[in-house]
Amino acid sequence: xxxxxxxxxxxxxxxxxxxxxxxxxxxxxxxxxxxxxxxxxxxxxxxxxxxxxxxxxxxxxxxxxxxxxxxxxxxxxxxxxxxxxxxxxxxxxxxxxxxxxxxxxxxxxxxxxxxxxxxxxxxxxxxxxxxxxxxxxxxxxxxxxxxxxxxxxxxxxxxxxxxxxxxxxxxxxxxxxxxxxxxxxxxxxxxxxxxxxxxxxxxxxxxxxxxxxxxxxxxxxxxxxxxxxxxxxxxxxxxxxxxxxxxxxxxxxxxxxxxxxxxxxxxxxxxxxxxxxxxxxxxxxxxxxxxxxxxxxxxxxxxxxxxxxxxxxxxxxxxxxxxxxxxxxxxxxxxx
Amino acid sequence: xxxxxxxxxxxxxxxxxxxxxxxxxxxxxxxxxxxxxxxxxxxxxxxxxxxxxxxxxxxxxxxxxxxxxxxxxxxxxxxxxxxxxxxxxxxxxxxxxxxxxxxxxxxxxxxxxxxxxxxxxxxxxxxxxxxxxxxxxxxxxxxxxxxxxxxxxxxxxxxxxxxxxxxxxxxxxxxxxxxxxxxxxxxxxxxxxxxxxxxxxxxxxxxxxxxxx
Numbered sequence: 001x002x003x004x005x006x007x008x009x010x011x012x013x014x015x016x017x018x019x020x021x022x023x024x025x026x027x028x029x030x031x032x033x034x035x036x037x038x039x040x041x042x043x044x045x046x047x048x049x050x051x052x053x054x055x056x057x058x059x060x061x062x063x064x065x066x067x068x069x070x071x072x073x074x075x076x077x078x079x080x081x082x083x084x085x086x087x088x089x090x091x092x093x094x095x096x097x098x099x100x101x102x103x104x105x106x107x108x109x110x111x112x113x114x115x116x117x118x119x120x121x122x123x124x125x126x127x128x129x130x131x132x133x134x135x136x137x138x139x140x141x142x143x144x145x146x147x148x149x150x151x152x153x154x155x156x157x158x159x160x161x162x163x164x165x166x167x168x169x170x171x172x173x174x175x176x177x178x179x180x181x182x183x184x185x186x187x188x189x190x191x192x193x194x195x196x197x198x199x200x201x202x203x204x205x206x207x208x209x210x211x212x213x214x215x216x217x218x219x220x221x222x223x224x225x226x227x228x229x230x231x232x233x234x235x236x237x238x239x240x241x242x243x244x245x246x247x248x249x250x251x252x253x254x255x256x257x258x259x260x261x262x263x264x265x266x267x268x269x270x271x272x273x274x275x276x277x278x279x280x281x282x283x284x285x286x287x288x289x290x291x292x293x294x295x296x297x298x299x300x301x302x303x304x305x306x307x308x309x310x311x312x313x314x315x316x317x318x319x320x321x322x323x324x325x326x327x328x329x330x331x332x333x334x335x336x
Numbered sequence: 337x338x339x340x341x342x343x344x345x346x347x348x349x350x351x352x353x354x355x356x357x358x359x360x361x362x363x364x365x366x367x368x369x370x371x372x373x374x375x376x377x378x379x380x381x382x383x384x385x386x387x388x389x390x391x392x393x394x395x396x397x398x399x400x401x402x403x404x405x406x407x408x409x410x411x412x413x414x415x416x417x418x419x420x421x422x423x424x425x426x427x428x429x430x431x432x433x434x435x436x437x438x439x440x441x442x443x444x445x446x447x448x449x450x451x452x453x454x455x456x457x458x459x460x461x462x463x464x465x466x467x468x469x470x471x472x473x474x475x476x477x478x479x480x481x482x483x484x485x486x487x488x489x490x491x492x493x494x495x496x497x498x499x500x501x502x503x504x505x506x507x508x509x510x511x512x513x514x515x516x517x518x519x520x521x522x523x524x525x526x527x528x529x530x531x532x533x534x535x536x537x538x539x540x541x542x543x544x545x546x547x548x549x
Contacts (some may be wrong), residue, residue: 057415079414086418111510115419115457119410143514204364206373223372225514238464240410 003200003207004305012203016058016078023065027331031068036092039065039076041169044099050169050178051075051097055090055120056113057082059202060222063301064162066332072166073106073330074099081203082223084112087119094124094132102131102175106165108154109138110223129219135182137161137192139312141250143217148205149187155222156264156301157191157312160324163333164184167326181211181323188315190247195220195266195308196233202304220242220266222303236273240280248288251315255289259313260324265299266308274298276308281311293321300332339437340485345401346390348540353383355536356529370512375417375525378544382412382421391507399433402426402446416510417526418530420458420467427453439481440484458509465507465519467526474534485545492538498524499531 009015017037024033032042054064055077064076077093079085094103107117117134124132138149139157142225161182168181198211206223211217216234219227234242253259261281263274274297283290293316301310316324328335356363356379364378373436386408390401390535402425410422428446438446451471460466481487502524507513512524 001361009367080378082372082417083374083378083413083415086414086422088407088411089414110416111458112415112417112419115416116410118457119419119422201373203377204373206368223511224510225515225528226516226518298462 003198005200005205005207007200007202007205009202015202016080019058019061020065020078021153025127026251030329030331031065034096036089036096037078038093038096039068039078040072040096041068041070041113043070045070045074045170047099048101049099049171050101050173051099051103051173052106052143052166052169052178053077053090053093053103054098054108055061055079055085056108057117057223059304060301062299062332066300067162067166067330069328069330069333071170071326071328071330072162072333073334077084081201084110084116087116087123088279090116090120091123091127094120102133104163104165104169104178104182105134107130107134107136108158109136109150109183110320111154113154120165131175133179133180135186137182137186139189140188140219140221141190141192141246143221143225146250153221153225155191155193155263155312156310157189157314158186158187159262159264159296159300159312160260160314161185163322163328164323166328167323170326185314185320188251188320189249189312190253191310191312192218192243192247193220193222193264193266193308193310194218194239194243195224195270195306197305197307199267199282199304199306216308220306220308222301224303224306236276237280240277240284240311244281244284247313249292251313252287253290253313253315257315258291258293258321259285261285261292261295261296262300262310262314263297263311264301264310265297265310266306266310267299267302267303269309271297277309277311294324339439340398341437342396342398342401344544345398345438347397348537349383349401349541350387351536352533353380353387355475355532355539356380356383359528359532363525363529366523366528369522370507370515370525371510371517375529378413378415379409379417379421379529382409382418385412386514397440398435399429402432403429409437416458416479420454420526421455422530423457424450424471440482440487443484443487444479447478451475452484460509463505464509465502465505465512465524465527467524467530469502469505469524470495470527470530470534473498474530485541488534488538488541492534494546495531495534502527
């Protein structure tokens with residue numbers, strides 16, 4: 001399957017700004033664009049609550065602009081395509097988000113996201129802005145072995161963190177409690193992705209990596225980073241049979257556990273394919289005695305037109321279930 | 337020429353910007369093999385912005401030139417490269433704070449501080465297939481020569497050799513590490529950029545002094 005080189009854009013250098021303009025024009029009741037180019041809630045959360053900020057590369061829509069809104073994030077700093085924003089922009093985001101109870105900067109673990117967040121926190125220190133912290137989040141089991149979890153990449157499964165942390169920060173918990181909650185969700189989440197195709201960079205039009213027609217890669221990162229290796233493309237059932245066991249073993253998820261399941265579309269799989277994949281996931285989890293509390297299927301964190309998906313599981317207890325079911329109203333994450 | 341003033345420093349950064357701009361496509365191609373293919377475009381744009389910002393500073397001190405460069409690289413590029421190339425300059429600011437003109441020992445200090453900052457921030461060591469593979473040998477070679485006129489070419493040669501050495505390495509930092517052995521045979525674009533920077537500084541120095549010291 002080939003990448004799609006022709007994209008319906010105007011000038012490559014205007015991709016991000018035009019995308020943000022269009023998004024905020026469409027969902028003005030939920031999010032708005034500030035003069036500094038930050039995407040913020042149309043109605044800020046009440047003072048005295050911990051604010052959530054995330055800076056990230058663009059090109060993964062609806063992540064993360066679609067996650068601005070009630071019960072979710074306060075500010076998103078959108079970087080260039082697949083490029084984390086620089087520290088001064090993150091600092092602007094922190095200042096814009098602050099509601100007087102501290103700001104938690106969320107980092108989906110990639111070198112650029114982490115280093116720029118660290119620099120932004122150093123700038124906060126220089127400017128005397130206290131009560132700011134960051135939390136580093138990861139879920140992709142293919143990017144480092146068990147026992148070295150902090151080296152893993154952040155991928156689609158952070159979906160669970162965003163939702164539950166967002167709900168938590170509508171309550172009265174403080175900054176340290178918010179960070180602990182994010183870490184709790186992270187530590188109960190595992191993901192593995194696969195892809196049948198590459199994708200083209202919207203900036204250069206170049207294919208991000210080569211992928212032969214009849215092969216697939218298991219363990220693909222959100223930017224086409226390599227995973228566990230290539231193999232011949234399999235059927236839907238065979239693919240799940242290959243991907244689910246390492247996810248279950250890694251945490252491990254065990255009989256009696258309750259889980260949330262996400263099948264995230266990386267870009268151009270059909271819903272038909274995702275439902276067929278999910279059928280096998282549901283069967284296998286039932287066989288393993290693992291109960292599915294809720295499932296989500298759709299494009300939540302994409303990699304342009306890449307034809308692939310991520311399978312993510314999050315083990316939940318009563319606290320997390322309540323946070324999952326709490327109200328959320330982002331343009332692309334609703335729990336109403 | 338044993339002291340370097342702000343005009344020279346600005347000219348040195350213009351020389352770097354020019355060399356990087358000329359190498360834009362080459363750096364994009366190197367990055368396409370190991371990363372997402374935009375390193376040349378993003379770093380040449382950031383250095384172009386640096387030159388424009390420097391032109392706006394009326395009478396900058398050396399430390400202001402270094403700080404402006406750091407900020408333009410960090411915020412102009414973003415990503416890991418922006419943070420790391422920005423740090424290289426940012427950490428060089430403190431050693432030259434308050435100085436009007438720089439001597440060889442000042443450069444020793446600012447490069448050493450920059451190198452230490454990059455290594456700490458990127459958690460990279462020699463052999464990890466990163467910019468450190470070119471930067472560390474360049475900084476050491478520069479410091480090992482007491483004569484500044486001999487220090488620039490020594491640093492340029494060391495950086496160039498270091499960049500070439502990354503071809504045979506397996507990346508242990510950055511997104512290229514996920515390629516594992518598949519990255520062998522490809523030269524690291526960050527290390528290549530460092531080599532280009534030191535080559536540009538060496539050329540600038542030769543032209544400015546006309547071979548004299």
